[in-house]
Amino acid sequence: MRIIAGEMRSRKLKAPEGMDTRPTADRVKEALFSILQSRLFGARVLDLYGGSGALALEAISRGASSAVIADQSPKACQIIAENIESLRVGGKAALLRMKDTQALKALHGQGCAFDLIFLDPPYRMETESVCGLILEYGLLKKDGMLVIEHSRSRRPALPAPYIETDHREYGAAGLTFFALQETEEA
Numbered sequence: 101m102r103i104i105a106g107e108m109r110s111r112k113l114k115a116p117e118g119m120d121t122r123p124t125a126d127r128v129k130e131a132l133f134s135i136l137q138s139r140l141f142g143a144r145v146l147d148l149y150g151g152s153g154a155l156a157l158e159a160i161s162r163g164a165s166s167a168v169i170a171d172q173s174p175k176a177c178q179i180i181a182e183n184i185e186s187l188r189v190g191g192k193a194a195l196l197r198m199k200d201t202q203a204l205k206a207l208h209g210q211g212c213a214f215d216l217i218f219l220d221p222p223y224r225m226e227t228e229s230v231c232g233l234i235l236e237y238g239l240l241k242k243d244g245m246l247v248i249e250h251s252r253s254r255r256p257a258l259p260a261p262y263i264e265t266d267h268r269e270y271g272a273a274g275l276t277f278f279a280l281q282e283t284e285e286a
Contacts, residue, residue: 101154103187104130106161113183115152116176124154124220124249128270132247133158135266135277136216139245140164143215146207146239148200148230153180153193155218160192168212170196170203200230208237215244223251231258231278246278 101113104126124132132155133140141163147156148170156167169180177197184193196203200221217240219227227248234240245265248256252274255267266277 101152102126103154103158103161104133106158106163108157108161108187108189111161111187113152113154113157114179114186115154116173116179124151125270125273128249128273128275129154129158131268131270132249132275133162135268135275136245136247137162139216144213146170146212146214146217148203148217148219149221150180150195151176151220153183153195155220156193157183157187157189159216160187160189164216165192167193168196168203168207168214169193170198170200172197172199201233204230204233204237204239207239212239213241213244214239215241217244217246218249219246220249223254227256228258231256231262235261235280240280242280242282244280248276248278250274250276 101115103111143164145156145159145164145167150169150171153169156169180195252269252272261281262278263281265279268275
């Protein structure tokens, strides 16, 4: 696994061994960041199911100003910490060693809001309740983008004010992009 483009292009990343994590394939990652390229410069990024931290670290390499990477697996967190250290991005990347709901609550408590939020959970996991917390806690900026990587056979459908803006499929994987519907203010 490696960083595909940007200032850290071709730098290698470690990935957790075993079946507990499923790294995003380079082909899918390349397509994802090609779609998001215009949103990356100066972006604040949240990678909620970090695994190796590859998505957040790719975003930093391509111009994101900061990233928070969260994962509950001790093995994954060790790998994420090693990747942050080897890429020397400790000033831009923070690691939260906790469950998804705990991480969202902690970020809410810190008053955080993000331009890009990546959700790449285990394919069998439902994301609707987590997306509800993201909305409730105001973690996605009004003009932000939520990207869910999922099994091609389990395409997520989120209720308003989320609106699906794009959907792509790559082999067994799918990427679905959501924005927040603009609301009329009185």
